[in-house]
Amino acid sequence: MIAQDEDMEVSDVLDRVKTGVNAFDELVMGGLPRGRTTVVGGTPGSGKTVFATQFLAHGITHYGENGVLVTFEEPPVDIEANMRSFGWDLPAWRKEGRLAFVDASPSASDEMVVGDYDLAGLLARIDHAVKTVRARRVVLDSLTQLFDHFIGDPKILRRELFRISSALKKSKLAVLMTAERNNEYGEITRHRLEEFVADNVVILRNVLHREKRRRTIEVLKMRGSHHAEGEAPFTLLENRGVVAVPLSSLRLEQQSSMVRVTSGNPAIDEMCGGGFFRDSVTLVSGATGTGKTLLVTNFLAGGVAAGEKSILFGYEESRGQLFRNASGWGVDFAQMEAEGKLKIVCLYPEAQGLPDHLLTIQGLVDEFKPSRIAIDSLSALERIAPDTGFREFLISLTSFIKKREIAGLCTATSKSLVGGESVSEQHISTLTDSIILLRYIQEQDRMHRGLMILKMRGSEHAKEIRRFTIDNTGMHLGDRFEDAPNVFTGGDPEYRR
Amino acid sequence: MIDPILRLYVAGTSATARRAEKQLAELQARIHPACKVEIIDVQERPELAEKSGILATPTLAYESPERSRRIVGDLGDTRRVLDFLGIELKGKSA
Known part of the structure; x- marks a missing residue:
């Protein structure tokens, strides 16, 4: 037989x-x-x-x-x-x-x-x-x-x-x-x-x-x-x-675009050599309160101001909180949504498994057809995931964003207030094209906020650490830190001269 | 009232099918009063096999108003077959 x-x-x-x-x-x-x-x-x-x-x-x-x-x-x-x-x-x-x-x-x-x-x-x-x-x-x-x-x-x-x-x-x-x-x-x-x-x-x-x-x-x-x-x-x-969910590691066929889009903040655009690339994924990493959500808000508003549609997936804050935050920085999310330029989706990470989250994102992106997407934050999603699952999720997410040729901005929360890497950073740093670090930096008896571009694939970028302040019109970049602090180990006095 | 009927489902004219038909004839000879008998070739009448839910051949189905019972495979042990189907043997003494 x-x-x-x-x-x-x-x-x-x-x-x-x-x-x-x-x-x-x-x-x-x-x-x-x-x-x-x-x-x-x-x-x-x-x-x-x-x-x-x-x-x-x-x-x-x-x-x-x-x-x-x-x-x-x-x-x-x-x-x-x-x-x-x-x-x-x-x-x-x-x-x-x-x-x-x-x-x-x-x-x-x-x-x-x-x-x-x-x-x-x-x-x-x-x-x-x-x-x-x-x-x-x-x-x-x-x-x-x-x-x-x-x-x-x-x-x-x-x-x-x-x-x-x-x-x-x-x-x-x-x-x-x-x-x-x-x-x-x-x-x-x-x-x-x-x-x-x-x-x-x-x-x-x-x-x-x-x-x-x-x-x-x-x-x-x-x-x-x-x-x-x-x-x-x-x-x-x-x-x-x-x-x-495809094992997207099978193929790496995304084309890279040389078209730049604004981050929503002219000073950051300048530091990046002219803005983010259109089909790139940028990671913003920082401790709580350093201004990650503000960068996300700028990124979305910058897109809308340039006539692009933007979508935000929020996993940490409610719509109400996000809207209040934005209006505190002079950005009117409600108006943008009413004009059909913006879509804000808030979900509990625990509401569904990671593959379902990914499918939700893909479904809404394909329906709304935005030119930019923000995820706030990856750390919240990581919380619910088994280890291998999170990596697969990140691979699929970043390759999806690139395939759709849209600009992506993701946030990750570092666990320590001053420097240090979060687990999601380790995972995602190889998968994202650009990394922006936001850090608390101590100078004498004062705490400042500092921003630096850690990586910008395919482009020159500023290497210095810039101070910044936040007020009711948003983020303002100031001078560079002269007495260069170590942003990776934070406030360890050994590293300070 | 519907009369009880013995239906034998076989496949084509294989040796197994012929043996089953012979065994059915032996069974018939021992049933009293005589019971209606029908032989169905599932390859010719697949719709009947579908209707009765036949999977295996040979299958001998005894359908009476009270009970429906089936035997699949070897029908050589007349006494066991009739006993399972609940049909009384002729003369009861055998």
Whole structure:
């Protein structure tokens, strides 16, 4: 039987079938190969049925490829009800002849299995459904249920599933089968199904990490094809289904623009060599009260004054506070919003997981189409994230901002009042193009505020540390500090002459 | 009232299918009063297999108003098969 399967390895270029989960299709170099069987393994509640249904729904809505859903677990009526919230109208497609069910859910009648048998009944029903709707995609959800149904010799089932898989592949169908796993990081599937039916193996995980749910998708094996390695985070969204976050480290294809935009403060523009680059991400780092939110306000107002639309995602302060702060510096956020030039979105970091935050940002940016975006602050988001999750979030966020060719400004709060690095700085410093430090600097018996440009990718910039003051018209840069303080270690007297 | 019926679902004309049909004939001979019997080839009538939710072949289904029971696989053990399906043996003594 194995040899016969090997003979089918003829197609030189595999025809790719898009799953409807864009970031996943990228992981597998364009989609799942047609004429192959993919096993999607996951623990209960990991999103297998949603992923599988999306695979069918996407074919129906985007490619005119009809589908067959073989359900071993829930009756079709339950699946139709459960999938409605993802925006998939299964009953309508069924009535239009674009989707057919094979209902193999447990029946009420008593059944006894004795000796040898085959699954010709199931295969005949699948064949019949495929022919009826002229399907090109087939889902079997989930195979594990079949093993619970036909308890006894698992060898018979394995042989039969292999037969079904081979038959469907011969008909040039794209086949997706789901299977249950017992543990997130253990054997691939119960009954080791993947060993005898799968050309490709995909794992969905739903891991509890530091009291946060973290869903990921991983491609374990793709026969005769390359795939990206690693776990890509994903989330389940209303009206969209599975939405994965791309491992954007895959490609670094952003073009860099030489167009400068204003920071909203002419003196800072001058220090940066003429302003920020349009498709760059700038990090403003400073202790609490040093003026980060003021720089954000200037950045947004500067954009609006230049006729650009700006968006702010605030994770620390409420809208009311932000509006009050801004008007304290002579900036009227309410007026700007009323004119449709500004959008301010305030969210509790804890309201959702990081992948969801990222999708919220992406969704609103694509809807509002701003030319600049500010995030205040990354430190607040870092608070809710598992370590690897935050880095992935930053990579995805910065690459998204650059892809959209908009100017980004993010803030990070340093933990000590005078100098020192925050964890997010360590993460983000390599990912951002420019870094502005805001520091409290002691001079004799007085505390001053100091600003310096630490890094400005692709440009000259001022190297000195400038004092600045804040009043009811905003930020004012003054002289440089002559007696150069150490902004990294702060008020350590050893560094002061 | 609907009469009870024995339906045998087989696939094509394979050796397994022929053996199941033979075993059904042996069962029939031992049932009294005679029961209605139907043989369905799932490859020719997949819609009937769909309607009855048949996955495996051979499957022998006994459908009566009181109960619906199925046996999958080897139907050679006549006594066990009839016992499970709840059909009385002819003469009761065998």
